Amino acid sequence: MSDFYEKVFEVVRQIPVGRVTSYGAIARYLGSAQSSRMVGWAMNLSHHQEKFVPAHRVVNRNGLLTGKIHFGSPNEMQELLENEGIAVENDCVTDFEKLFWDPMKELDLEQFER
């Protein structure tokens, strides 16, 4: 497994409950700013990972649940999000800007504080 995917999974697991992030944010955090597609592909592999990866907390820049079809059922992603307290309407995360969790900001800030 490449380090890239491993890092992606690690970052995704660090997403707090009730928060969401975008593929681009993760890609930028990993240094591959314009390779956001690879992040999505990594999510595809996340199903094979023994450790559970909350891929449902990762949406596109628009807050749209584009990847829901890759889950078992299209409703599964929305159900999981709503179960964590994230309101989803019409396959879009409501108050996406509020719930947005930027790893580049949050993680770097945590590391900086330490």
Place this chain on the structure above:
DNA sequence: ACGTTGACCTATA
């Protein structure tokens, strides 16, 4: 081996 596709993003027009 080559062409197409894809859980995306940014930039022009």
Place this chain on the structure above:
DNA sequence: GTATAGGCCAACG
């Protein structure tokens, strides 16, 4: 404000 174009890299047929 929507529309189109380009770029990125890996997987699939």
